[in-house]
Amino acid sequence: MKKITLPLKDEDIKNLKAGDSVLLTGTMITGRDAAHKRLFELIEKGEKLPVDIKGETIYYVGPAPAKPPYAVGPAGPTSSYRMDKYAPALMDNGLKGMIGKGARNQDVIDAIVRNGGVYFAAIGGAAALIAKSIKIEELICYEDLGTEAVRRYTVEDFPCIVVIDSKGNNIYQTEPPKYNTENL
Amino acid sequence: MEIRSIQAETVTKTVKKLFTDCNYFIGDDIMNALKNAEKTEKSPVGKSVLSQIIENDEIAKNEMIPLCQDTGMAVLFVEYGDRVVIEDGSFEQAVNQGVREAYEEGYLRKSIVADPVFDRINTKDNTPAVIHTRIVSGNQIKILAGGKGFGSENMSAIKMITPSYGVEGVKSFILDTVRKAGPNPCPPIVVGVGIGGDFEVCAELAKKATFRSIDTQNSDARYAALEQELLEKINKMGFGPAGLGGNTTAIGVNIETAPTHIAGMPVAVNICCHAARHKSAVI
Structure with a gap:
């Protein structure tokens, strides 16, 4: 298990390999469908973003409300492919890391390689467990989007797995065939 | 009355x-299936994913959070x-x-x-x-x-198959739908299948099938055998827990059927994640 601090350093990204289990500590931003659409439209218009994405890692999540006394509510990853349309533009504007679940398209993989980025998967449906590693939640922008607002999470030992590394290696492509027994 | x-x-x-x-409370059927899968899963990563899902579901139950x-x-x-x-x-x-x-x-x-x-x-x-x-x-x-949940809902599909395709046509549509879904719907999944009725009835049956406990089987032995066969075939695909590789891609296949038209054999596949949540009550 590798321990990695956020924001990600280029050196750390280079050393991450697809398949590595990692624990992230530091700060990340959150955003999913609706926030991505807004950020993408601002980038297209050449306008300033309400959140600085340079060097950031974004977690695709729409958390459930926090139940007192907990600081945050259950917060597992949402399916990443819905952000595929927007992710390359965000990466070309400085975003380094993405955390979600599920496959990405070739445009995103190309953008990861082009920008020296990385894509992590958190375990879908492990929201209550993952929330234990999120210590502080702060609103950054788009409060009107409710659960889809952009927030900053301060995390300690946030568990995830490198799925697509900076060279474009992708364990969603390479691992399942090893366990495929359809033709045996 | x-x-x-x-x-x-x-x-x-x-x-x-x-x-x-x-x-808050996952059903015993799902918890038992996850615990069994943890024992039979061949991938070390898959095993670890399953144990984290089990831990997650226990946290939710104990703290009464989603x-x-x-x-x-x-x-x-x-x-x-x-x-x-x-x-x-x-x-x-x-x-x-x-x-x-x-x-x-x-x-x-x-x-x-x-x-x-x-x-x-x-x-x-x-x-x-x-x-x-x-x-x-x-x-x-x-x-x-x-x-x-909609991560899995989005991976669902319906097809108006016609009778000449037979049971092989039904099987290949179900398996193709699961294969296309791959790692996206939070495997291990529960596959709800509706066969028969018309366009909307078979979709409704598929959803209802995901709400049936996975420790039950279709009351018609032919469909019960089909449920078992499909489950085994899906688990040979290799997607595994969280899609990271392994022999636990699904923990249940439930089929529900209805009478249909002489010209048709509609099939709907409603995919559900491992958080297959349902409860019932009588008033």
């Missing part, structure tokens, strides 16, 4: 509890006795009030937007619920309810 009065508030309270309970942040679209299958009269309100309003109270007071996520295409503004109370009602004879209301 005597006409029976049921207070709208009783419906509301019942529905509220069904939705909080299904989001086991997944996607607490779903509220779906209910209702068998409404024709001798029942609702006092002080309407049935539909009472159900939606129950959903509203569960999601607002139970710390569940509000995931419903009022308009699907243009505004997409959140209704902020997770209403309206999807209510499938069948009028039956009697003086009770039976409710089967669940929160359906």
Whole structure:
């Protein structure tokens, strides 16, 4: 298990390999469908973003409300492919890391390689467990989007797995065939 | 049979509890299947994913918090006795009030937007619920309810297969749908299949199939065998827990059927994640 601090350093990204289990500590931003659409439209218009994405890692999540006394509510990853349309533009504007679940398209993989980025998967449906590693939640922008607002999470030992590394290696492509027994 | 009065508030309270309970407490059928899969999973990563899912579901139960942040679209299958009269309100309003109270007071996520295409503004109370009602004879209301997450819902599909394709056509459509879904719907999954009826009936059956416990089987031995065969075939695909490789891609295949037209054999596949949440009650 590798321990990695956020924001990600280029050196750390280079050393991450697809398949590595990692624990992230530091700060990340959150955003999913609706926030991505807004950020993408601002980038297209050449306008300033309400959140600085340079060097950031974004977690695709729409958390459930926090139940007192907990600081945050259950917060597992949402399916990443819905952000595929927007992710390359965000990466070309400085975003380094993405955390979600599920496959990405070739445009995103190309953008990861082009920008020296990385894509992590958190375990879908492990929201209550993952929330234990999120210590502080702060609103950054788009409060009107409710659960889809952009927030900053301060995390300690946030568990995830490198799925697509900076060279474009992708364990969603390479691992399942090893366990495929359809033709045996 | 005597006409029976049921207070709208009783419906509301019942529905509220069904939705909080299904989001906090995973069914024994799922927990047992996850624990068995943890023993039989061949991939070390897959094993670790399964143990984290089990730990997650235990945290949710003990702390009474949602086991997944996607607490779903509220779906209910209702068998409404024709001798029942609702006092002080309407049935539909009472159900939606129950959903509203569960999601607002139970710390569940509000995931419903009022308009699907243009505004997409959140209704902020997770209403309206999807209510499938069948009028039956009697003086009770039976409710089967669940929160359906959309990561898996989006991986679902329907096909108007025609009779000449036979059972092989049914199998290949189901397997193709699961294969296309790959790692996206939070495997290990529960596959709900509806066969027969017409276009909308088979989709409804598929959803209802995901609400059936996975430790049960179709009462027709031929379909029960098909459920088992499909489960084995899906688990040979290799996607594994979280799609990271392994021999546990699904923990259940449930098939529901209905009579259909001489020209048709519609098949719907409703995929559900491992957080297959459903609870039932009788009023």
